[in-house]
Amino acid sequence: MKALYFAWLRERVGKSEEEIAPPAGVATVGDLIAWLSAKDETYAHAFEKKSVIRAAIDHAHVSHDAKIAGAREIAFFPPMTGG
Amino acid sequence: MKALYFAWLRERVGKSEEEIAPPAGVATVGDLIAWLSAKDETYAHAFEKKSVIRAAIDHAHVSHDAKIAGAREIAFFPPMTGG
Amino acid sequence: MNAVAKPIIRVQREDFNAAAETEALRQGRADIGALISFVGLCRDEGGTLEALEIEHYGAMAKAEIERVAGDALARWPLLGLTIVHRYGLIEAGGRIVLVAAAATHRGEAFAAANFLMDYLKTRAPFWKRAHLVGGALGDWVEPKSADDEAAARWN
């Protein structure tokens, strides 16, 4: 699946998108954040304030509890400041 | 003092303004409405629903309790429907 | 801190340009975050209404709108405020009233414009009468209790 990063999360990760292939045990958005954070210091720093990280699966907001099975595109971003 | 009438109150009174000279005992807007209503059937009909009649003294809304002493212009009208 | 606006208030027979009035509030400045424009229009009531005749108390109308505007400016720190209210014959689809407000934040602009419309409805000395399609003179528009309730919620 494709992972996308926006705003300061994009800057911290150092890229705007990448292909990821989490193992079978990674079932939810929260699991995915934990799995990414465990990859290296860069991701650990980017995702350190877990409670503020928002996520969207296939262009719709989801909670950290949401299942990622079947997702083609998962986006991570800080709280929005549009409008 | 000058009395002004607007909207359906104007139509019922049959004029948009007139000079009036209430006697000394007519102290408040409410007294003035009673005094006008006692003049003849036309005024009595125009002012019959006292509770809906609004008044303004010298271009500012007042209650029926307001004193009329010193007023140059007293206007009577139904509830407003602008905006 | 920006100075609170001196409101522009007009009571007139002729139509107004809502866009130009609203745009004028932000010209030459960059401190405004929220610009709101509300226009009240004459509805045709399902094709039955030809026009509204709006009677007004000319000597009082502007003064009363100024008082309402003063109340709004005392509550919200607006950076600009324009109110235009028409009188006379206004055809279905035509503009009746404009409230345009500029503020630093959107909450202030929304609240002030909403407050102003509620209070203009219940305090500004205007009275509407319907002219019906076919030429008959309709009734005076009845005040709505909903308008009194809308105004009362600001107390």
Add this chain to the structure above:
Amino acid sequence: MNAVAKPIIRVQREDFNAAAETEALRQGRADIGALISFVGLCRDEGGTLEALEIEHYGAMAKAEIERVAGDALARWPLLGLTIVHRYGLIEAGGRIVLVAAAATHRGEAFAAANFLMDYLKTRAPFWKRAHLVGGALGDWVEPKSADDEAAARWN
């Protein structure tokens, strides 16, 4: 009973004409009683801010605004609705977002426009970053807890 509007929604880099977008909602009809236009502008923050860079999630932004618009239309019977949100570099004083709404009654128009702005703030995938006067890149704009509270009051 008038049909509820199909909203017009655009996410674009270029500026928009707020007056033309708003006026288009009432063209050729006389059933609208209330026409509201809200424009969010880029503030210069006391002369310190040169521009805002607005990052957005292009594949999601329009879809999310459509969902927010659908929520508004489910709550209020709007006769017309246009939402335009810009991205990219917007200089101080420039327009960021437009919400224009038409309704039979003013209460519906005010409530819907207010709701839409509250929800766009907290749900539409846009992120603002300041460019400071003098050329320095400023911080990402912090979300305001007031915005979350404003959105929560509609629940």
